[in-house]
Amino acid sequence: MLLRYYYFLIKRNILAAKSVANTLRSSLGPKGLDKLLVSADQEVTVTNDGATILQKMDVVHPTAKMVKYFIIQVG
Numbered sequence: 001m002l003l004r005y006y007y008f009l010i011k012r013n014i015l016a017a018k019s020v021a022n023t024l025r026s027s028l029g030p031k032g033l034d035k036l037l038v039s040a041d042q043e044v045t046v047t048n049d050g051a052t053i054l055q056k057m058d059v060v061h062p063t064a065k066m067v068k069y070f071i072i073q074v075g
Contacts, residue, residue, distance in 0.1 A: 016061040020068060023057070024050045 026033050027048040037045040037056045045056060051072055059065045 012061075013063040016064040017067050020054075020059070020064050020071075024053060024071075027053065 027035055027050060032048045034046050034048045035053055037047070037053065039045075039056065045052070047053060054068045054072055057068070059068050
C-alpha cells in the first residue's frame, strides 16, 4: 500500500514538471508563439520569452516551483 502511494506521488511530481514545460513549449524556437499574460490587477504583457512567462506565472506545486526556479536561475 505504501509503495502505491509513493508511485502516486512520483506521478504527480512528473505531471507538475511536464505542465510547466508544456506551458513554455509553444513559445520556443524560431516559430515560437507569443503569450498574452494578464495579471490579477489586469496588467497585460505580451511576450515569447520563457523567463518572463515563468516570472509572471503563479506556481503552487513544490516540484513546479523547483522547475521554475531552476529555469529562471540557470536559463
